Amino acid sequence: xxxYNIVITGVGGQGxxxxxxxxxxxALHAGHKVRMGEVHGMSQRFGSVxxxxxxxxxxxxxxxxxxxxxxxxxxxPVEALRYINYLKEGGMVVVNTKPIVPVQVSMGKARYPExxxxxxxxxxxxxxxxxxxxxEELAIKAGHVVTTNTVLIGALTQIPEFPLDAExxxxxxxxxxxxKAVEMNMKAFDLGVQAxxxxxxx
Amino acid sequence: xxKVTDMVLWDKPGEKVLLLGxxxxxxxxxxxxxxxxAAYPGTPSSELTDTMxxxxxxxxxxxxxxxxxxxxxETALAAAWSGLRAMTAMKHVGLNVAAxxxxxxxxxxxEGGFVIMVADDxxxxxxxxxxxxxxxxxxxxxxVLEPISPHEAKEMTKYAFELSEKFKHFVILRTxxxxxxxxxxxxxxxxxEEIKHAKRKFGNFKKDPSRFVxxxxxxxKFHPVxxxxxxxxxxxxxxxxxxxxxxxxxxxxxxxAPGLSYAYVKEALHWLGVEDVKILKLGTPFPVPYxxxxxFFDGLEKVLIVEELEPVVEEQxxxxxxxxxxxxxxxxxxxxxxxxEMTTRRAVEAITKFLGIDTPVNYEELDAKYQKVLDxxxxxxxxxxxxxxxxxxxxxIKKATRGKGIYPSDIGCYTLGLLPPLNAVDTTxxxxxxxxxxxxxxxxxxxxLSEEQRKNEKKVVVATIGDSTFYHTGxxxxxxxxxxxxxxxxxVLDNLVTAMTGDQPNPSTxxxxxxxxxxxxxxxxxxxxxxxxxxxVDPYDIKATHETIKKALxxxxxxxxxxxxxxxxxxxxxxxxxxEKWPIxxxxxEKCTGCRACINAYGCPAIYWDExxxxxxxxPTMCWGCGGCAQVCPFGAFKPVEGGEE
Numbered sequence: 120x121x122x123y124n125i126v127i128t129g130v131g132g133q134g135x136x137x138x139x140x141x142x143x144x145x146a147l148h149a150g151h152k153v154r155m156g157e158v159h160g161m162s163q164r165f166g167s168v169x170x171x172x173x174x175x176x177x178x179x180x181x182x183x184x185x186x187x188x189x190x191x192x193x194x195x196p197v198e199a200l201r202y203i204n205y206l207k208e209g210g211m212v213v214v215n216t217k218p219i220v221p222v223q224v225s226m227g228k229a230r231y232p233e234x235x236x237x238x239x240x241x242x243x244x245x246x247x248x249x250x251x252x253x254x255e256e257l258a259i260k261a262g263h264v265v266t267t268n269t270v271l272i273g274a275l276t277q278i279p280e281f282p283l284d285a286e287x288x289x290x291x292x293x294x295x296x297x298x299k300a301v302e303m304n305m306k307a308f309d310l311g312v313q314a315x316x317x318x319x320x321x
Numbered sequence: 322x323x324k325v326t327d328m329v330l331w332d333k334p335g336e337k338v339l340l341l342g343x344x345x346x347x348x349x350x351x352x353x354x355x356x357x358x359a360a361y362p363g364t365p366s367s368e369l370t371d372t373m374x375x376x377x378x379x380x381x382x383x384x385x386x387x388x389x390x391x392x393x394x395e396t397a398l399a400a401a402w403s404g405l406r407a408m409t410a411m412k413h414v415g416l417n418v419a420a421x422x423x424x425x426x427x428x429x430x431x432e433g434g435f436v437i438m439v440a441d442d443x444x445x446x447x448x449x450x451x452x453x454x455x456x457x458x459x460x461x462x463x464x465v466l467e468p469i470s471p472h473e474a475k476e477m478t479k480y481a482f483e484l485s486e487k488f489k490h491f492v493i494l495r496t497x498x499x500x501x502x503x504x505x506x507x508x509x510x511x512x513x514e515e516i517k518h519a520k521r522k523f524g525n526f527k528k529d530p531s532r533f534v535x536x537x538x539x540x541x542k543f544h545p546v547x548x549x550x551x552x553x554x555x556x557x558x559x560x561x562x563x564x565x566x567x568x569x570x571x572x573x574x575x576x577x578a579p580g581l582s583y584a585y586v587k588e589a590l591h592w593l594g595v596e597d598v599k600i601l602k603l604g605t606p607f608p609v610p611y612x613x614x615x616x617f618f619d620g621l622e623k624v625l626i627v628e629e630l631e632p633v634v635e636e637q638x639x640x641x642x643x644x645x646x647x648x649x650x651x652x653x654x655x656x657x658x659x660x661x662e663m664t665t666r667r668a669v670e671a672i673t674k675f676l677g678i679d680t681p682v683n684y685e686e687l688d689a690k691y692q693k694v695l696d697x698x699x700x701x702x703x704x705x706x707x708x709x710x711x712x713x714x715x716x717x718i719k720k721a722t723r724g725k726g727i728y729p730s731d732i733g734c735y736t737l738g739l740l741p742p743l744n745a746v747d748t749t750x751x752x753x754x755x756x757x758x759x760x761x762x763x764x765x766x767x768x769x770l771s772e773e774q775r776k777n778e779k780k781v782v783v784a785t786i787g788d789s790t791f792y793h794t795g796x797x798x799x800x801x802x803x804x805x806x807x808x809x810x811x812x813v814l815d816n817l818v819t820a821m822t823g824d825q826p827n828p829s830t831x832x833x834x835x836x837x838x839x840x841x842x843x844x845x846x847x848x849x850x851x852x853x854x855x856x857x858v859d860p861y862d863i864k865a866t867h868e869t870i871k872k873a874l875x876x877x878x879x880x881x882x883x884x885x886x887x888x889x890x891x892x893x894x895x896x897x898x899x900x901e902k903w904p905i906x907x908x909x910x911e912k913c914t915g916c917r918a919c920i921n922a923y924g925c926p927a928i929y930w931d932e933x934x935x936x937x938x939x940x941p942t943m944c945w946g947c948g949g950c951a952q953v954c955p956f957g958a959f960k961p962v963e964g965g966e967e
């Protein structure tokens with residue numbers, strides 16, 4: 120495989136780095152050359168964050184080039200939109216539809232767009248496929264809100280042409296979470312898989 | 322899955338692991354049999370130091386978190402003088418702090434290999450400027466290596482020690498955010514026996530005042546020696562394994578790609594399908610080896626240098642070409658921006674202009690579409706965490722000064738006090754800068770204060786500085802303010818860790834990675850220096866903090882208030898590990914009047930506005946239970962949920 124580019128976006132503290140790490144290891148174990156890019160330090164403090172996971176023969180840099188992302192995995196709806204320039208035409212957006220309202224919106228100094236507005240831009244202007252669902256709700260159903268990233272990864276493994284095997288990714292998660300959190304994460308993963316299958320009509 | 326810090330110590334040569342660039346450098350240092358490591362944390366260099374902190378004892382390496390980069394530099398340098406392999410690491414601006422020693426000691430050279438890891442931050446993801454360390458390298462005549470991947474970073478670290486030892490000279494290993502914070506596959510190499518068996522290595526300092534005492538008579542001998550060394554190193558780098566020529570041998574066009582730019586150039590050429598080109602991959606942007614240039618330029622009709630930030634390579638290449646009488650066009654900063662970080666897009670744009678071909682993406686169209694998105698996406702800057710004690714300190718400072726003070730601040734998480742609604746940071750410059758700036762502002766404003774300000778309080782300048790920053794460079798500034806009878810309030814935001822860079826320990830708690838440090842309480846330092854008012858408060862008690870600050874403002878002279886409460890992010894992390902619960906707050910709908918005091922004056926990210934009910938709400942997944950909201954709400958609307966949560 121030449122290259123596969125995943126852009127993971129969200130709010131600092133949501134587990135974006137953890138999700139990136141799991142996908143990176145899964146790709147490495149599947150025998151791919153891997154490059155990942157992340158930003159630490161000040162940007163991590165409840166601000167908008169982005170991580171890149173790339174694998175394949177032709178990846179060198181750690182950042183996905185603009186217009187070359189195969190998929191955006193978004194932990195939050197406006198964070199999907201903020202990095203939409205990285206997506207290629209016809210790419211996928213897998214998104215947790217539960218918003219986190221920024222402080223400036225609460226202060227009345229900025230507006231949070233409607234979910235449908237966001238979806239319309241993604242689908243019409245950027246010709247992307249939208250796979251949106253409330254991953255946080257499923258995570259809570261699985262046992263704890265911290266498994267939101269596992270739900271989203273589960274959903275990601277179901278999108279067309281995703282090059283990593285779902286069972287393989289699930290196994291990497293099983294091996295990387297603390298023993299007492301395994302069951303809840305496996306449940307979260309499966310709920311994510313199921314949600315994506317329903318949306319994709321699989 | 323194995324812990325990363327365990328993998329860094331794995332005795333499994335040939336094993337492929339996924340490491341962060343900084344972790345790969347730590348592994349490289351271990352493979353190179355490092356003996357002494359000292360550093361002050363700074364993004365994007367910190368994970369190198371943190372990794373060393375965890376593995377040092379198990380590898381027989383002496384490691385310390387130093388109080389600043391200059392001290393760290395001197396600690397490692399003296400070890401290298403004693404014949405040991407030693408390393409220090411810092412962010413780019415850290416080298417400014419260490420520069421006095423760096424520039425003066427370079428002529429003395431070293432005995433053991435001495436590697437200075439400096440992590441630059443183009444585009445300033447977590448920094449105050451985007452200075453290019455390669456310029457420092459040229460300034461000091463020190464060779465600089467720059468890797469393209471985590472694996473190369475590991476290999477380069479080993480080479481850097483060898484190069485340093487061979488020429489008895491300093492070597493800089495320069496990364497950027499995109500290498501330090503890139504993860505990639507790394508193939509582990511052999512670990513030396515001493516590292517495997519945790520055998521501590523000791524050196525032997527051989528006295529030589531003519532070399533190690535830089536009185537003018539000795540120092541005058543240094544400069545010619547440095548120049549001679551750097552030219553010999555330039556010659557050596559023709560055979561450096563990180564410099565090579567690739568691509569089509571008889572191509573008419575060539576691209577020079579220093580450091581990480583090589584990665585972007587390769588991707589751009591692949592994306593564009595351009596193969597008829599020769600590439601010079603340069604792992605040593607200074608000094609550029611002339612022998613390789615000679616070979617590379619052979620047969621070329623034009624050259625493009627794709628270089629991030631300053632034209633360090635470009636200037637060397639153009640000077641060399643001029644002296645050689647080479648007149649073919651050499652492009653660089655005319656096609657490649659001098660500001661912000663390199664990207665594949667930037668490489669694509671430069672190369673397509675250079676070759677006169679089309680870009681694979683219509684960027685004009687993309688930018689136009691994306692502008693529409695930017696116009697509607699609400700900003701989400703980083704913010705102080707929920708339960709952050711700094712928020713309470715800022716809130717109390719603003720209240721005690723009625724928002725009419727001048728608020729110089731410093732480098733750390735608390736710089737985020739700049740943002741609305743707190744607006745409690747008026748200046749931030751550099752580490753430890755708050756107190757000096759506060760003193761200067763006080764001198765300049767004194768007598769030009771409004772009647773009201775003079776009547777209401779004696780002091781109007783309130784500096785805020787973190788615990789780690791206080792020890793880093795705040796100490797001499799506080800001594801100066803007290804000595805010169807300044808009239809300021811210094812609030813030390815003591816959250817008992819170096820939080821912004823990842824919870825490193827510092828003298829405020831006396832903790833070290835190995836447990837044997839000594840605690841230096843900030844209030845004791847302030848008293849010993851002669852501050853006119855010293856008090857310690859818990860910022861989780863907003864009323865007490867407010868009253869103490871008010872009292873401190875009334876005292877003539879230098880007041881120091883230590884606002885001490887452990888970093889919330891650190892505390893929550895520890896509590897999660899121990900499986901402990903904390904109270905979660907909620908809004909009593911009967912009591913909330915929708916006045917927005919919590920949102921417009923306090924600004925905890927866990928509190929949001931419910932547009933439908935016109936009331937404040939707490940996002941339970943983000944509440945870390947400090948109860949600050951309950952203290953600032955005039956109507957008692959915030960209450961803890963019974964039983965708590967985790």
